[in-house]
Amino acid sequence: MSGSGRHDGRGRLGNVLSNLAVAVGCVLFLGGFAWGAVVYAPYTVPTDSMAPTVNAGDRVLAERVDGEDVRRGDVVVFTDPTWGAVPMVKRVVGVGGDKIACCDEGGRLTVDGKPVEEPYLRVNGASSPASGSGAPASPQDFTATVPEGQLFLLGDERNTSLDSRVHLEDAGQGSVPRGAVQARVDAVAWPMNGMIGRPEAFAALPGGVSSEGPLPLQAGALVVGVVLILGGAAYGPLAGRSARRAARAEASARGR
Template identity: 75%
Template sequence: MSGTKRKNDGHGRTGAMVSGLAVAVGCVLFLGGFVWAALVYQPYTVPTASMSPTVNPGDRVLAERIEGSEVRRGDVVVFTDEVWGAAPMVKRVVGVGGDQVVCCDERGRLTVNDTPVDEPYLHRGPAARGERAPASPQDFTAEVPRGQIFLLGDERATSLDSRVHLDDPGQGSVPLSAVQARVDAVAWPLDGMIGRPASFAALPGGVSAEGPLPLQLGTIVIGAALILGGAAYGPVAARLGRRRPAAGAAR
């Protein structure tokens, strides 16, 4: 009997140690994931439909804090520029310094340095005679100065973007220094990640790498699982330990 008791006590101590370790590691991962995300990401609320259907009015987005040098074509960025107004704005980068951005070609597509760009994120419904609507209702040509970016909304029919400022000295472009963050996901409603479009991959510089948000979310989920599992392990192990001696006596 005493041997069985010592054995059960040993299992109990081991179970308590494993349970405590799981909870401790889970807390580190869970809290660390939140802190990491808070340092890297900033939430914004999008007030208008200028980025529909990618981001709709009232959506809460998570934007990764980045430097202007990290911006690539296709990125959806948050920026503030005095010419555009004092409030943060959300638009898509379609041209960087040195680019010639033109719309539209014979198929209604945007071209960057004479390279046609298919934009799957646009809602281009059927136009007259069964043809698709062009990437912009009005034709335009812009030369993007070095250190600047050219921005358009995904809802090209209503978005007030670089096309409105084509007569300005920078032909509607914005300094890279105006960029505050790159939008990675729609947090509410839970629409998920905003992927990097392959449309601009063939152009010099390619597209930007995915942000760390999936890894951060995974860290938080694993941490929560360890906390719950560790907290449940102790009571379950103790209950099983109390049952074993009784089963041995019956034999």
């Protein structure tokens, strides 16, 4: 094979690899985007009742889930007529059969008598007792037994949140049906504060915590797709230019 043919073959191979990378990148990018659009819904949080985990005006991504899949510690989006006909965002601290009480001698929330460390709380501008501030997990004491098929919900900003504590005199002692849940919040998309973890304290209770949603996989597919598209688009012309330069250099060497 002549040098020119060899370099032409290298250029054609570069174009093939470039096109393949762009095609795979498009599949990953579009597939990840479509998968995310099916599984997740965006919400704008209207109040600071979930601060500092989620602040007013934050855009969150919430996985569409069945209420039966919800576990303690989940931050959920729900709608209940008793609470108002608008979607609300709160944290599940109790499920059917749980006895919820606050506060124990250490100022902590208890579930069936077991204290729960809640490092995500901010009370009176300070951290929760789990961080050593000594501030109680709720400014007022309360006790409730959660009926089967219901959820007990609190905001992370316990001083201002209008949550299950406000509805203790209602049927169900402030709880809402599992069927009221529309989605589980997995991440704060804007500002980009990242994933919302599952609290370790709830993992030791019966039923444990929910598994992480597919958002990291979907984000990974989008990132890899973009890299392949940009890299493939750049590689083809660069490979072709390199092959042409090598061919000219070889022709020049032969002409000497």
